[in-house]
Amino acid sequence: MTERDRTGPEADAFDLGAVFPALADRHRRSVMTELAADCGDSERGCNSFDLPVSKQTQTHHFRVLREAGLIDEIDYGNRKGIRLRRADVEKRFPALLALLKAEAAGGTAPR
Amino acid sequence: MTERDRTGPEADAFDLGAVFPALADRHRRSVMTELAADCGDSERGCNSFDLPVSKQTQTHHFRVLREAGLIDEIDYGNRKGIRLRRADVEKRFPALLALLKAEAAGGTAPR
DNA sequence: CTTTAGGTACGACTTGAGTCGTACCTGATC
């Protein structure tokens, strides 16, 4: 169960009860917006998102995103990689990523 | 501004920063799921949703949905009608309603 | 006019989520 926890739930186990709360937070949504905009599923470092919170809080946010099934966290021990689960997300919620990209483009003033 | 407040924001003023938190709540999402499933934009009564909360709380939830631009509240004085803003929502978030319908169909166990 | 049902306004309570401080772990570098 340890390895599976690191990679999040299966694609068919996605639950809107987890996805919507995950995307309700401003910081997590900004992470997903960035990931959605990067068309290559390139792996990114945790601190490449420039979140204005402490690293403990970042750990918390990335965990929420992982448990919602939106990202994978690749553990290198003293380093961590973040990768969008684009295929799974697109399969389950076809327009979700487009939605997030629209936010970045539309520029609706962030509260 | 009074009448506009009753009918929610314009379609182009939709903000994901309001939509996602609105749908993060279990009760509000169940309301939206029911509305999405009803293909005719029929007006529904407030208590036709059978929410397990007091009427004060229902007032609160419907307000949040209205302020997010997802529904209209028609005020009859001592009675109130709820109507999904299907056209506006579809225009801005094409697959959002399909997403909610999927939750009802997929039957992902509600927490 | 009185009563009644549905809805709202305001305020208070309570739970949950976001946040950080401290301590500890891991792997790389010296």
Next chain:
DNA sequence: GATCAGGTACGACTCAAGTCGTACCTAAAG
């Protein structure tokens, strides 16, 4: 081995959000 940077675990704090109690408003029915 010692040091250091990145990440995690645990706990505590704080604030927002969901909830309800009381009081008041509105329109319809008697």
